[in-house]
Amino acid sequence: MNHSPFTRSRTVDRILVVDDTPDNCLLIQAILQDEGYQVELADSGKEALRLIEQSPPDLVLLDVMMPGMDGYEVTRRIRANPALPFMPILLTTAYDQPSVAQGLDTGADDFIRKPVHFDELLARVRALLRLKHSVDERDQIARQREDFVSRLTHDLRTPLVAADRMLNLMAQGALGDLSDDVQDAIATMIRSNANLLTMVNTLLEVYRYEAGRKTLVFSPVNLAELAQEVVKELGGTRSRSGERAIAIVDR
Structure with a gap:
C-alpha cells in the first residue's frame, strides 16, 4: 500500500x-x-x-x-x-x-x-487535536515545499552557471577563432542562458513572496525595448522557409 x-x-x-x-x-x-x-x-x-x-x-x-x-x-x-x-x-x-x-x-x-461533563470534554479534546494535526500537517507540507524549491533551484543553477562560463570562454576565443555567425550564435546562447538563470532566481523569489518572506517592488519597464529584445533573441531561430515582419510601435 x-x-x-x-x-x-x-x-x-x-x-x-x-x-x-x-x-x-x-x-x-x-x-x-x-x-x-x-x-x-x-x-x-x-x-x-x-x-x-x-x-x-x-x-x-x-x-x-x-x-x-x-x-x-x-x-x-x-x-x-x-x-x-x-x-x-x-x-x-x-x-x-x-x-x-x-x-x-x-x-x-x-x-x-x-x-x-466527560462526553463534552472528550469531544472538545478530539476537536482541538484535529486542529493540532491539521496545523502540523500544513507546517510539514510547507517545510517540504521549501526544501523542494531550494533543491530545485540549486540543481538548475549549477548547469546554467557552468554553461555560462563555457560559452563566455568560447566567445573570448579560448577554443580558437570563430566565424561571425558562430559568434552571433554564442552571444544569443549566452543571453538565453542568462534569461534561464534569471527565471530560476525568479522562481525562488516567487516562492519567498508566497511564503510571506518577500515583498513586491514594482519598477517601470519600457515595453518597446523589451519587445525589441525578444525579436532579437528569436531572430536567429526563424525558419528558413519564410520570415515574418514584426513592427514595434513606440507610443
Whole structure:
C-alpha cells in the first residue's frame, strides 16, 4: 500500500493537564488515559510552563483559577514564546466566571465549564487535536515545499552557471577563432542562458513572496525595448522557409 509523504505518523497524543486541585487532575487523567491519550500533570502555572518548554505537548488542558500564576497568564506566556510549536489550549472555568472572552483573547482555543461533563470534554479534546494535526500537517507540507524549491533551484543553477562560463570562454576565443555567425550564435546562447538563470532566481523569489518572506517592488519597464529584445533573441531561430515582419510601435 502506498502512503502519502504527508501522512501523520501514528503516535499517541500527549495532553498536559494543569490544575491546582489534585482530585481534578487525577479524575481528568483517568478519563483521558481510558481514551488512549498520554497524560502529564502540573499543579501550577510555573510547573506547566517548565514542562511545556521541556517537551511541548499536543494539547494543554488548563484551569483558569490557580494561585500565583493563573491560566490567563500561562496562556499569554505560551503564545508569546516563538520557540514553541502551536498547541491548542483548552481552558476550564467555573460557571460564575464571566471572563471567558478574556481567555480567548489571550490565545486560548476553547473553554469548558466546571463541573466538567466527560462526553463534552472528550469531544472538545478530539476537536482541538484535529486542529493540532491539521496545523502540523500544513507546517510539514510547507517545510517540504521549501526544501523542494531550494533543491530545485540549486540543481538548475549549477548547469546554467557552468554553461555560462563555457560559452563566455568560447566567445573570448579560448577554443580558437570563430566565424561571425558562430559568434552571433554564442552571444544569443549566452543571453538565453542568462534569461534561464534569471527565471530560476525568479522562481525562488516567487516562492519567498508566497511564503510571506518577500515583498513586491514594482519598477517601470519600457515595453518597446523589451519587445525589441525578444525579436532579437528569436531572430536567429526563424525558419528558413519564410520570415515574418514584426513592427514595434513606440507610443
